[in-house]
Structure formats: C-alpha cells, structure tokens
Amino acid sequence: MxxxxxxxxxxxxxxxxxxxxxxxxxxxxxxxxxxxxxxxxxxxxxxxxxxSHSELMLFAMRELTRRVEVRVRSRVEPLLAAPGGPDRASLVEELLAELLPLDAARHDEAVLWLAFTTAARVRPELRPRADELHTGMREMVEQVLRGGQRQGGFPEDLDVPAETLRLVALLDGLALTAVLQPDRITPDDMWRVLRLHLRSLRGA
Missing domain, CATH: 1.10.10.60 (Homeodomain-like)
Known part of the structure; x- marks a missing residue:
C-alpha cells in the first residue's frame, strides 16, 4: 500500500x-x-x-511568521482579559518579550527574521511579505499601548504613534544586537531594558 x-x-x-x-x-x-x-x-x-525557489522562500517566511504568531496569540488572550494594575503590566512585558531572542528558539527565529528581511531588500518578491510582517508588529505594539492607555496603565496624553515607533525600534535594536553581537547582550539585559522602557512610559 x-x-x-x-x-x-x-x-x-x-x-x-x-x-x-x-x-x-x-x-x-x-x-x-x-x-x-x-x-x-x-x-x-x-x-x-x-x-520555484521564490515560492519556497515565501512559504518559509509565512511559516516562520505563523510560528511566532501562534506563540504571541497565546499571550494576547490573557492580556485582553486582565484588568489594569501590576498583573496587566507583567502580561504586557511578557507579550512584548516574545519578540526578543531570550532563549535558543527565539534566538533562532531572530536570526532567520534578519536573514529574510535583509534578503527582501534586494529580492522584490520577498518585500511585500517583509513589509507585512513589519506592519503587523507595529500594529500589535500600538494596540498594546492603546489598550494600556485605556486601562490607565499609561498616561492619557501619551503620544501613542511616536511611542509605538520608539518601542518597535527598541525591540528591533535589542534583537539585532543579540543576533550580531551575542557576547555583548544577555537575555537579562534585554529584559531589564524592556522593563525600564515600559516603566518610563507609565510614568511619562
């Protein structure tokens, strides 16, 4: 058979x-x-x-995204259900930390993400997918900040569009450093920087 x-x-x-x-x-x-x-x-x-090779690369990009999204979604539902306060603040930190290379699996994802987005710069067929991924990340971060603002975790006058760009740049920069210079930054360093940044937003 x-x-x-x-x-x-x-x-x-x-x-x-x-x-x-x-x-x-x-x-x-x-x-x-x-x-x-x-x-x-x-x-x-x-x-x-x-x-074709391009079809394979596009599928691989989609599969990488799918795996990250499955993990991130598991953090979103508890966050949506949480009231304001310290518990919600911790859930926000844990959700955003999913985008950082804090363990071997997420470090591998960051390496691959950097490889694909770098390739998209010179391979037009990959650019729409890379742009879609960046847009999805930015929209998620903005939703997190606006949700925190509604719950009272962030000030009412917080400039959400600007802070979204700043937080995305922070996450991208930490991930890039961890991939390219892993001896210069540890998971504890990344956690500390993320938490300090979010605390600064709460007290803005």
Missing amino acids: PKIVDPEARRRAVADAVFRVARRDGLENASLRNVADEAGLAVGSVRHYFA
Whole structure:
C-alpha cells in the first residue's frame, strides 16, 4: 500500500530544512538542492511542492511568521482579559518579550527574521511579505499601548504613534544586537531594558 504523505506537513518539513540551512550557512546558500539534501529528499520531490525557489522562500517566511504568531496569540488572550494594575503590566512585558531572542528558539527565529528581511531588500518578491510582517508588529505594539492607555496603565496624553515607533525600534535594536553581537547582550539585559522602557512610559 503506497505511503500517504500529508502535503502541508511535507511543506513544513521542507521549510524546517530551509531554516536549518539558513541558520548554519546563510540564506544565500538555501538553494533548492541544498534544502533538498538537508531534508533528505530529491530535488524533484521539493519541486513537487514548490514550483520555484521564490515560492519556497515565501512559504518559509509565512511559516516562520505563523510560528511566532501562534506563540504571541497565546499571550494576547490573557492580556485582553486582565484588568489594569501590576498583573496587566507583567502580561504586557511578557507579550512584548516574545519578540526578543531570550532563549535558543527565539534566538533562532531572530536570526532567520534578519536573514529574510535583509534578503527582501534586494529580492522584490520577498518585500511585500517583509513589509507585512513589519506592519503587523507595529500594529500589535500600538494596540498594546492603546489598550494600556485605556486601562490607565499609561498616561492619557501619551503620544501613542511616536511611542509605538520608539518601542518597535527598541525591540528591533535589542534583537539585532543579540543576533550580531551575542557576547555583548544577555537575555537579562534585554529584559531589564524592556522593563525600564515600559516603566518610563507609565510614568511619562
């Protein structure tokens, strides 16, 4: 009896191979052949699921985003249900911390995110997806700040659009430093900077 293959599971397994190659050798080396070798498949098998290298890269970007969003969403529901006060402040910190490379899994995601967004600068087919990811992050941060403002956690006169840009830049900068100069910043450092920044907003 022929083996039944779940197409979506196979596509995600190939995306995992893209991630491993990109982390180890750089995204520029994630060719169809190298990815197929990493996945233990023939190139023809990979082409059965992805018509082109660009299609594979776009799927890998979507899969990376999906995994981050699943984790972030698990933090959003408790935050929406929480009243104001110290408990909500802690939930805000934990939600935003999901965007920082505080452990091995999130560090790998940050490495991949940087690789894809850097590639999007010179690969037009990847730019819309990269722009969508940046927009989604900015909108989430703005919603967190506005929600905190409604709950009384942030001042009524807080300049939310400007503070959204500042907080996104802070998160991006911490993640970039952790990826490019991991010996210069620790997870504790990132936690401390994030908490200090949020406290400064509450007292603005």
